[in-house]
Amino acid sequence: MKRLACLAALALVPAAPVLADEVTDALTGATEAYEAGDVKLALEELAFAQQRMQAMKAEGLTAFLPPAPEGWTREIDTQMNAGLAMMGGGTGAEATYANGDASFVVTLMADNPMVGAMGAMFGNPMLMGAAGEIVRVGRQKFVDQDGELTTLVDNRILVQARGAGREVMLPVLEAMDYEGLAGFGR
Structure with missing residues (x-):
């Protein structure tokens, strides 16, 4: 009976060791390489961990791209973050919405x-008005510059829609959770 009770208790213990994810493995590898004096490998492991965490953060930002409206499709651009390193870093997400021959792109860019630097313009109504027509989407003010709608959420997250008429893009922009987006990455 005691033997059966011990076996039952062992079955309830989680399997050990718990498998670590790639980020944890890379950080552990970086620490081990550093302690062994291999700075080059430590930096490579840190870069790998940073790349993986950046991808995780990008997935979180992608969640703010609204679903496609009825009759439309949405295709997420998974390569959008690759070009941000050239622009000073940050996190980005982008989707193309299509319906037959019509299509437009919504881009989100955070912490770049x-x-x-665009914060001054979006914080000043006079400058916004000089840049283009101001369009409201809920409480969010967009600037329409020749059909490209742009706003800045929380002075750090760019939202941009381009490629179709305003009336086509507005339903997607209206479906976006701007309050949630403002809290992204905090």
């Missing part, structure tokens, strides 16, 4: 130094 170039985007942050």
Whole structure:
């Protein structure tokens, strides 16, 4: 009876060791390489861990891209983040919405130094008005510059829609959770 009770208790213990994910493995590898004096390998492991965490963060940002409206399709661009390193870093997500011959792109770009520099324009109604027509989407103010709708959420997240008429793009922009987007990455 005691033997059966011990076996039952062992069955309830989680399997050990718990398999670590790639980020944890890379960070452990970086620490081990550093302690062994292999700075080059430590830096490579850190870069790998950073790349994986950046991909995780991008997936989180992608969740703010609204689903396609009825009769439309949405295709997520999984390569969007690759070009951000050239622009100072940050996180990006992009989707193309299509319906037959009509299509448009919605881009989200967070925590990029170039985007942050736009804060002065979006914080000043006079400058916004000079840049183009102001269009409201809920409480969010977009600038329409020749059919390209742009806003800045929380002074750090760029939202941009381009490629179709305003009336076509507005339903997708209206479906976006701007309050949730403002809390992204915090």
